[in-house]
Amino acid sequence: MSDASARPAGNWQGRRRQLQDAVERHMIRYIGDFPPFFVERAEGSYIYDDGGRRILDFTSGQMCATLGHNHPDVVAAISRSCERAIHLFSWVLAPEVVELCRELAALLPPQLQKVILLNTGSEANEAALRMAKLVTGGHEVVGLAASFHGLTGGAGAATYSVGRRGYGPAIPGSMAIPAPNAYRCPIRHCADACDLSCLEVGFELVDSQRSGQPAAAIAEPILSTGGVIVPPPGYFPRLKELCEARGMLLILDEAQTAFGRVGANFAFEQDGVVPDFLAVSKTLGGGVPLAAAVTSAAIEETCYERGFVHVTSHVSDPLPAAVGLAVLEVLRRECLAERALALGARLEAGLRDLHQRYEVIGDVRGRGLLWGVELVTDRQSRRPNPELGGRITGRCLELGLSMNIVSLPGLASVWRIAPPLTATSAQIDEGISILDQAIRECV
Ligand SMILES: Cc1ncc(COP(=O)(O)O)c(C=O)c1O
Numbered sequence: 001m002s003d004a005s006a007r008p009a010g011n012w013q014g015r016r017r018q019l020q021d022a023v024e025r026h027m028i029r030y031i032g033d034f035p036p037f038f039v040e041r042a043e044g045s046y047i048y049d050d051g052g053r054r055i056l057d058f059t060s061g062q063m064c065a066t067l068g069h070n071h072p073d074v075v076a077a078i079s080r081s082c083e084r085a086i087h088l089f090s091w092v093l094a095p096e097v098v099e100l101c102r103e104l105a106a107l108l109p110p111q112l113q114k115v116i117l118l119n120t121g122s123e124a125n126e127a128a129l130r131m132a133k134l135v136t137g138g139h140e141v142v143g144l145a146a147s148f149h150g151l152t153g154g155a156g157a158a159t160y161s162v163g164r165r166g167y168g169p170a171i172p173g174s175m176a177i178p179a180p181n182a183y184r185c186p187i188r189h190c191a192d193a194c195d196l197s198c199l200e201v202g203f204e205l206v207d208s209q210r211s212g213q214p215a216a217a218i219a220e221p222i223l224s225t226g227g228v229i230v231p232p233p234g235y236f237p238r239l240k241e242l243c244e245a246r247g248m249l250l251i252l253d254e255a256q257t258a259f260g261r262v263g264a265n266f267a268f269e270q271d272g273v274v275p276d277f278l279a280v281s282k283t284l285g286g287g288v289p290l291a292a293a294v295t296s297a298a299i300e301e302t303c304y305e306r307g308f309v310h311v312t313s314h315v316s317d318p319l320p321a322a323v324g325l326a327v328l329e330v331l332r333r334e335c336l337a338e339r340a341l342a343l344g345a346r347l348e349a350g351l352r353d354l355h356q357r358y359e360v361i362g363d364v365r366g367r368g369l370l371w372g373v374e375l376v377t378d379r380q381s382r383r384p385n386p387e388l389g390g391r392i393t394g395r396c397l398e399l400g401l402s403m404n405i406v407s408l409p410g411l412a413s414v415w416r417i418a419p420p421l422t423a424t425s426a427q428i429d430e431g432i433s434i435l436d437q438a439i440r441e442c443v
Helices: 011-025 073-083 095-109 121-136 153-157 196-211 236-245 267-271 296-305 318-333 336-357 386-397 427-441
Strands: 039-043 046-049 055-059 114-118 139-142 174-175 214-219 249-253 277-280 291-293 361-367 370-375 403-409 412-417
Touching: 039 095, 055 427, 073 174, 073 318, 095 291, 095 318, 114 121, 114 296, 114 318, 121 153, 121 214, 121 249, 121 277, 121 291, 121 296, 139 196, 174 196, 196 236, 214 236, 236 249, 236 267, 318 336, 336 361, 336 370, 336 427, 370 386, 386 412, 386 427
Parallel strands: 139 174, 139 214, 214 249, 249 277
Antiparallel strands: 039 046, 046 055, 114 291, 277 291, 361 370, 370 412, 403 412
């Protein structure tokens, strides 16, 4: 138990047992087993469990709490919306919806000025994919192996990291190219520095497989769920060229990387490319479900002329839009992109120090405040080490640190480390120190 922990009054263990019983009876296990505790409250960089334990959150919730949990401005925006309007008929607009579209566009280059506000990352990708298909007249979609774009029909068909097998055929025309993983070159060509050969080979394979009309390529600027894979400089400009040569539109899925996480408003600004579609989600909503797909005026016009329909129950809802405006204001006021760079440098230094000291850490990579630490049995073989990763992650939790381990069977075992951008330097140090202790005790 951490110092800040205090056992709650009353029979909390009895209540926990009752809840565990209800979990067993009534809950669908959507990602394996649930943890053996319940969270009572979350604030800033910490969550607090029902046993009074304080846990430092190095996952930013499900990567959405970049402002920390329950940021006061987010709480205030929700509260104001409760007095104004929470939800409306999908066809009518509240001012905050229009204002958020305008604010988003103001952050983006002239090619990206038309916005649709939705709720989840999957939905934003679905909207972008549907518009790309409508405007090109094609249906073929290229994704990166190790990608994650959501699990709904269209987004799931372009997701190659998890959740693919056992659910029937993916949408026809779905194709994967190798992910530019410098630590584990997918075409056994590069060693520790990707020279883009995987991209060229990937498109040769795409060309040989294609049987219809191309529509789009979709990619994450950093392949997060797939093991925090950071494509090398020049990757995205070349991807865009390859797309343009085939009449494909480029969709960048910045669910995790937008709004400060990598030290800029958007990762594409660092990557030297402007996509045809930008999908943003998690980090726009400050913890509430808010997403957006953004494209050019010309693409929007063509879609409109062709009768584009993408109505959902919560499209253009005022409450999440009001929260999105608050998130952008906090991002600007608290200079969170700059903060991500400063905190990220501190986190990186701590992780590199652990890398120096522990043979089981094979690789450390990332950008801003999004880092991956790859666990191996030994540096020579680079064999993934999910068993050890699971044990250390469990020990971290006991010591008061929540860490996400991305384990792709046979492929990788990587911690995705992404504290809130509002974390303090002391909290970064606290996390590193707990991780150090947990590794020391487990190896
Ligand atoms: C890059 C990326 N895109 C899309 C999604 C799907 O978002 P959602 O779960 O909100 O549908 C995720 C979720 O983890 C993601 O990481």
